[in-house]
Amino acid sequence: MNERAAGAEWIDAGLRALREDGLEAVRVERLAKALGKTKGSFYWHFADRPALLTALAEAWRARATGAVIDEVEAGGGDAADKLRRLFAITLAADGRLERAMRDWAARDAGVAAIVAAVDARRHGYVADRLVEAGVAPATAQWRSRFLYLAIIGRFAAAPAPMSAEEARAMIAAIAPLLGGER
Amino acid sequence: MNERAAGAEWIDAGLRALREDGLEAVRVERLAKALGKTKGSFYWHFADRPALLTALAEAWRARATGAVIDEVEAGGGDAADKLRRLFAITLAADGRLERAMRDWAARDAGVAAIVAAVDARRHGYVADRLVEAGVAPATAQWRSRFLYLAIIGRFAAAPAPMSAEEARAMIAAIAPLLGGER
DNA sequence: CGGTCTCCATACGGTTGCGTATGGAGACAA
């Protein structure tokens, strides 16, 4: 069996539980039941529950860091186009895992560091696009932080993700911040 | 003893635990220890743990609904002034309880309804100020939602609250959205 | 002074979840 994928299914199940029911739902016996196995299997792959949690945080970092940015960049266009596409994607995305990660980060310094690193990367991307769109760097620094906060807010908000049309309407309403025309 | 304040100290302790360590930290024996009492006392005031949780959600609704809005209104000025003051207050506020409530709401329909009601009230306030500042109602509806999402995002973000100067810089950077030239 | 009402402590049973110990089944090699 692949060493790299040793506990892969446990990590997948853990991320699923984390997304759907929060950190407190990430329990070894529950995951075992979901996988049709028992604790004996879990403790063969992981030393203990904290070891799984560390792996979960790391797995989130790996897939959360660049995925959306890559998708935005793949679409091409100028900086304002990219920002609009970034919001179209994030406003309509499922933010449950993001919310769970941030709630977790509030009570775990290690996870907080991971989330902070991911945030820095994504915030930097927005800031760079704003500068590219002609916004003064000093303004762009703070404006991008605000824009990114709104994305986090969308993830943290309980209501369901927005539809594509709703996202378009919201993006139009904040056009003065995105550079481009105007 | 005051009937209204029957279990008041338990609710205070519960809100404190909720703010600092999340819903999972709201345990009756832990609260009892924090209050220097025992479970026997708790179960005299509350039927069970869910009863306390319901009371906590209600207590949050009561104090979260209008507090900030009242403070903003008390300062006077025009609509744009009020919006700037709203952000100055919320960006620098401690959002831990707000974050805990939203994470809780994600897994409890009753709490979700309470949070949604509070959100509607606060979002409506922002929308009304935007219209008052001269923004077209259709635009104001979406723009206010975006602005409110950023506030939620600030609450959900792990890092510490912003300083007053940082808040000022951020508000200046999003001035184009707040109406009232300047 | 006896009665009662409020608030709380103590003790108990039951459940859940963690981590460990131990063994077994299958693959694969010697």
Add this chain to the structure above:
DNA sequence: TTGTCTCCATACGCAACCGTATGGAGACCG
């Protein structure tokens, strides 16, 4: 066939909580 390595099942002890039962101390009432 025998040994070994991987992966998993079963069984156990332990700790944390929940909720209940019961009694006791103090106030206040008659």
